[in-house]
Amino acid sequence: MSQTSQLQTMDVTARRREARTVIASSYLGSTIEYYDFLLYATAAAVVFPKVFFSGLDDWVGVVAAYGTFAAGYVARPLGGIIFGHFGDRVGRKGMLIVSMAVMGVASTLIGVIPDASVAGPWGAVLLVILRVFQGIAVGGEWGGAALMALEHSESGRRGFAASFVNAGAPSGAVLGTLIMGAFAALPNEQFLSWGWRVPFLLSFVLLIVGMFVRLKVSESPIFRAAIEQETLAKSHDSVTGTAASRFPLLQVLRRPRTLVFTMLAGAAGFALQVVMATFSVTFAVSKGAERQGVLYAFAAASLISIAFVVLGGRLSDRLGRRPVMIGGLVLFILYLVPMFQLLSSNNIFLIFVAFTIGLMIHSTLFGPMAAFVSEQFATTSRYTGASLGYQLATLLGAGFTPGIVAQIFKDSGQNTSSVALYLAGMSVVSIIFILLTREPKNNDLESARL
Numbered sequence: 001m002s003q004t005s006q007l008q009t010m011d012v013t014a015r016r017r018e019a020r021t022v023i024a025s026s027y028l029g030s031t032i033e034y035y036d037f038l039l040y041a042t043a044a045a046v047v048f049p050k051v052f053f054s055g056l057d058d059w060v061g062v063v064a065a066y067g068t069f070a071a072g073y074v075a076r077p078l079g080g081i082i083f084g085h086f087g088d089r090v091g092r093k094g095m096l097i098v099s100m101a102v103m104g105v106a107s108t109l110i111g112v113i114p115d116a117s118v119a120g121p122w123g124a125v126l127l128v129i130l131r132v133f134q135g136i137a138v139g140g141e142w143g144g145a146a147l148m149a150l151e152h153s154e155s156g157r158r159g160f161a162a163s164f165v166n167a168g169a170p171s172g173a174v175l176g177t178l179i180m181g182a183f184a185a186l187p188n189e190q191f192l193s194w195g196w197r198v199p200f201l202l203s204f205v206l207l208i209v210g211m212f213v214r215l216k217v218s219e220s221p222i223f224r225a226a227i228e229q230e231t232l233a234k235s236h237d238s239v240t241g242t243a244a245s246r247f248p249l250l251q252v253l254r255r256p257r258t259l260v261f262t263m264l265a266g267a268a269g270f271a272l273q274v275v276m277a278t279f280s281v282t283f284a285v286s287k288g289a290e291r292q293g294v295l296y297a298f299a300a301a302s303l304i305s306i307a308f309v310v311l312g313g314r315l316s317d318r319l320g321r322r323p324v325m326i327g328g329l330v331l332f333i334l335y336l337v338p339m340f341q342l343l344s345s346n347n348i349f350l351i352f353v354a355f356t357i358g359l360m361i362h363s364t365l366f367g368p369m370a371a372f373v374s375e376q377f378a379t380t381s382r383y384t385g386a387s388l389g390y391q392l393a394t395l396l397g398a399g400f401t402p403g404i405v406a407q408i409f410k411d412s413g414q415n416t417s418s419v420a421l422y423l424a425g426m427s428v429v430s431i432i433f434i435l436l437t438r439e440p441k442n443n444d445l446e447s448a449r450l
Contacts, residue, residue, distance in 0.1 A: 018218060019152040023164050025217045026145040029100060030168025031175065032210040033141045036107035036203050037072065037134055038169065039176035041277045042295065044402070047196045051115045052124045071128045072135035073399025079139020080387030081249060087144055087383035088248035092151075093219050095383070096144040100214060103137035104207025106130045111200030143387030146370040151220040151379075156317055159441070162370035163313025169366070170302040170309060170359065173277060177302065181295035226379040251381035252388060258376050259389050261437045266373060266393030268430035269325070269365050271423060272332055274398035276358055279405045283416070284343045284351050293348040301355030305363040312367020320439050321372040328365025329427045329434075335361060336423055340416035375440035397426065 079099070087095040113126045145165045153161035176199060183195035252259060277298070284294045316324045335357060342354035373393075377385030405419050412418040 015152075015221075016154075019154075019161065022152040022217050023149045023161050025213050026149040027164040027168055027171070028213055029096060029141065029210050030145050030165045031171040032168075032206045033100065033103050033138050033145075034169045034172030035176045035206060036103050036172075036200075037138045038173045038277060039107070039180065039199055039203075040072065040110070040131065040134065041274065041402075042177055042180050042281070043196055043200075044278060047192065048127070050192055051196070052127060070399045070403060072131045072138070073395045075132040075135025076139035076391035076394055076399075077388055079136035079141075080143060080391040081384065082136065083140025084143055084384030084387040085248055087140070087147075087387075088381055091219050092144045092148050092223060092383060093214075093217060095140055096148070097211065097214055099137045099140035099144065100207065100210050102133055103141065104203050104210070106133035106137065107200050107203035108207075111197040111203075139387060139391045142370075142390060143374075143383050146374050146386060146390075147223075147383055148217065148220055150371060150374050151222040155442075158375070159313040159316035159321065159368050159371040160310065161313075162374065163310050163316075163367040166313075166366050166370045167306050167309040169273070170305045170363070173302045174299050174306075177295050177299035181292050181299060184292045184295060222379055248381035248384040249388075251378065252385040258437075259385065259392070261433050262373050262376055262389035263392040263396060264433040265325075265430055265437050266369055266390065267397035268329060268423075268427040269362070269369060270394045270397030271401045271426050272358075272362050273366065274401050275405055275419075275423065276355065276362065278402040279409070279419075280339075280343055280355070280358075282406075283340070283409075287344045288346040289348060289351055294351060297348055297352035298355050300352060301359050304356055305359035308360045308363035309367040312364035313371065314367075315364070316368030316371065316441065320441050321368040321375075322434050322437070322439050324368050325365050325372065325434055326431055328361055328363075329431050331361045332358070332365070333424045333427050336420035337417070340420060344416070372440060375443045376437075397430075 083095045083099055107130075110127065110130050113130070114123050142165065145168075146162050149161045149165055150158050179199040179202065180196065183198055184191055186195040281294055281298060285291050312324055312328070339354050339358050342350045345351065369390075373390045374382060374386040376389065405422065408418050408422055409416065
């Protein structure tokens with residue numbers, strides 16, 4: 001083998017090793033961020049109605065707690081815009097570090113908010129404020145983590161690489177649910193007094209671990225190359241070059257069709273995800289199932305689903321993003337009625353089966369989504385475009401869904417058929433917009449424009 005060939009082989013090997021490191025870092029960081037963000041979902045389902053909204057009718061308290069939960073989703077697009085802007089101008093890595101710090105501090109502070117008996121309504125106000133900071137942080141985290149994994153990877157493996165970022169969501173759910181479930185074993189008075197706070201306080205420990213890992217990864221090579229190309233272009237056309245660099249949001253808004261279609265295509269996936277994490281848990285407990293058993297059933301099912309998220313991403317590299325996502329939505333529509341029947345069984349094993357099948361189906365849809373969204377945008381506006389499209393999808397699909405579903409359930413005389421119909425309708429809308437959106441699997445990410 002010639003010296004040139006040896007150097008090329010070493011270069012390829014080094015790039016692949018760096019890609020594996022970045023994917024692992026993105027997965028770990030995403031897991032920590034979603035531990036914090038989805039831990040709130042679990043607490044909103046089983047704790048906050050009693051701690052911050054005591055004295056209300058049970059389902060009214062649930063709706064109120066889900067309202068504070070929605071605040072995080074309202075803030076996520078803002079986080080996408082803020083972190084996306086600087087991520088497209090300064091770099092992906094720095095924004096990931098800042099977003100993790102914001103999330104870790106906000107989550108830790110949630111663990112020390114005084115309850116309604118001490119602070120009255122101000123406890124709920126503080127809860128909303130910190131939830132907004134959580135939303136801003138995760139709005140910036142997802143885009144950076146997805147792009148780092150995507151832009152370090154070879155063509156033909158991008159769906160697989162980016163899926164590890166979305167695999168962080170069920171991984172974080174497992175971690176958060178297991179820890180919250182362990183403290184849920186305490187006597188009810190102790191759990192509602194101080195036990196639920198410990199999982200939030202542990203966020204500070206996870207923050208230190210995540211920072212240590214994240215500081216070690218390198219900047220995206222595609223982003224570096226695009227910035228060099230843009231700098232070169234400025235010497236020939238300063239007006240065009242400066243506009244593209246300084247206002248990535250304007251680049252995205254010049255193609256509103258891409259942003260709107262991406263948002264609507266992803267909305268149902270988030271609606272189904274959040275219903276599994278919130279309403280389904282509350283519903284199973286309301287039917288007489290033991291709270292800790294339901295939490296552990298959800299955690300075990302989430303653990304199994306992690307492999308299916310990655311499988312969905314890998315399948316999308318072969319079959320395309322759109323066929324895999326549409327297949328997942330169709331299967332979930334068919335599964336909605338049986339799922340609620342299993343959840344109402346008051347049998348922990350059957351509840352585990354309900355969660356497992358639901359999350360397996362959802363994961364095949366969720367796996368390709370990171371690549372599907374990110375590949376729609378140009379390099380110099382990709383952080384902003386991907387973050388904003390993804391976070392608007394979460395706002396539309398997940399932000400208000402727990403409260404809407406709980407209200408539908410309450411107003412229909414606790415009839416799950418109306419809930420299933422609502423979720424099926426959202427799924428059909430997303431299927432239509434996935435079909436209307438171009439297949440991005442073979443897009444050239446190294447081009448500054450798409």
